[in-house]
Amino acid sequence: MSLISNRRTVLSILAAALAIASVPATAQVVPGELRVSAIPDEAPTELQRKFKPLGEYLAKATGLKVVFTPVTDYAASVEGLVNRKIDMVWFGGFTFVQAHHRSGGKVTPLVQRVEDEKFRSVFVTASKDINKLADLKGKTFSFGSESSTSGHLMPRSFLLAEKINPDTDMKRIAFSGAHDATVAAVAGGKVDAGALNISVWEKLVAEKKVDPAAVRVFYTTPTYFDYNWTVRSDMNPALKKKITDAFLALDASTPEGKEILALQRATKFVPTTASNYTSIEAAARNAGLLK
Known part of the structure; x- marks a missing residue:
């Protein structure tokens, strides 16, 4: 080790x-x-x-x-x-x-x-240069908590399935600690993109706490429990x-x-x-x- x-x-x-x-x-x-x-x-x-x-x-x-x-x-x-x-x-x-x-x-x-029973995560960005998972190579990225299913484990799993290793293929990864904090990090320019659970994302949009024209979803994962x-x-x-x-x-x-x-x-x-x-x-x- x-x-x-x-x-x-x-x-x-x-x-x-x-x-x-x-x-x-x-x-x-x-x-x-x-x-x-x-x-x-x-x-x-x-x-x-x-x-x-x-x-x-x-x-x-x-x-x-x-x-x-x-x-x-x-x-x-x-x-x-x-x-x-x-x-x-x-x-x-x-x-x-x-x-x-x-x-x-x-x-x-x-x-x-x-x-x-059919939950999903979303990947969000404020960058015009990021439109698919492969575009995350060389970029900065934020997960939520390290123990989060929808904010870390499953997003990481889907990245690995696409042959993208966050630890080696991205410029830097961070852990915001919470889904709303991930959106704030992306909106504030602290990272190029991030992943969070779709439920919190939809709530933030509905409550107008995030502008989907400024921070947008560019990838939605398959479903999982x-x-x-x-x-x-x-x-x-x-x-x-x-x-x-x-x-x-x-x-x-x-x-x-x-x-x-x-x-x-x-x-x-x-x-x-x-x-x-x-x-x-x-x-x-x-x-x-x-x-």
């Missing part, structure tokens, strides 16, 4: 240790409470805003006090669930695979949005059922359901299983991101 690889390994271990420490010490499992978290793929204030009505809904459905526990990075969400500091997490496909691997298969995905709500496998079966049933009962024809589904950018929620994420695991191993 090269000195650079060793250094990256040491930094990864240190980052994971810090991630564990970032989950508040008070976030231990408490009777009568449901501790919930989510990968920080958007700004913390946005995650809190999206979760508030869902948390109130789940509290009514379960009879528990639902507490949203933010984490500083993707690794913290995995470690928080595995180490019993969090009861349920909104994972991306890759973070679910990491948690499944890290726990020895002792986490269970309950539901996903119907949109997550992505986000889900996951719990530890040893959670009380009755509680698992209450949570699952609550998600499946969300209906856009009711005011409450309409608000929650809109905030979650979902048409509806459907059951999911670990087997849906085998292709994500294969992509991670192929890219050298899961060993």
